[in-house]
Amino acid sequence: MVGTAIRPSPVDGHGNWDGSGHRFVAVAQHARISQPALSRIEGGGGVPTLATLGRLARAMGTTFAITVGQDTA
Template sequence: MSHSRWDTYKAKRLREMEADAQPHAEYEQAGRDLELGDQLRAIRMRRGLSQKIVAERSGMSQPALSRIEGGGGIPDIATLLRLGAAMAVRFRVELVVDDDITEIEPLTVHHRRLENA
């Protein structure tokens, strides 16, 4: 998906989410998926890597990586580790336990460059 088409698609999904008076778990999950996909794409692009190269290095198909970057779902921890290694970054995933959960916070992926990369 080209950058301008992606921006249009993302804006449409976010508008749909905001237009719904009652929040739905599916919309909230879609928002988190989009955010993670945006973060992964931004890291890949800052590193000057194509989807094809990152996909090959991480042992996945380019369409699978495109789907993740497009908000098509949150990858499991093993996949995140492979993607990080492919982009020479290390991800830290923070999990917080709160007995009084009133709102679900989006998954945030922090990254830092690996030394000797």
Template sequence: MGHSRWETYKAKRLREMEADAQPHPEYEQAGRDLELGDQLREIRKRRGLSQKVVAERSGMSQPALSRIEGGGGIPDIATLLRLGAAMGVRFRVELVVDDDTTEIEPLTVHHRQLATA
């Protein structure tokens, strides 16, 4: 999906999310999926890597990586760690519990560049 098409698609999904007067768990999840996908794409591009290279290095298909970057779902932690290694970054995943509702908040992903020799 080209950059302008991606931005249009993302804006449409976010508008749909905001248009719903009451919070909808599926829209909230879609927003988190989009945010994670955006973060992964940004890191990959900053590192000057193609989807094909990152997918090969992480042992996944390029279409699977494209789906993740496009907000098609959150990868499991093992996949996230492989993606980080493929891009030369280390991810720290935090799970935060909201004391008022005791529900688990969305994953927060931080990254830092791995030292190079």
């Protein structure tokens, strides 16, 4: 789930997650989406586009694999 990856992600490269939301704000800014939109995605209440998922992956320094049926897209 996207939400579980957002909070612990070392976006700033320092690993300083203090629960203050600074990293959440940084992910939203780097992914060029609003904080409310990121919050919806995090909570499973939104359906992000592939472009948005790509920006989120880059902002979090990770990748996503999308599986459709038996094939990986």
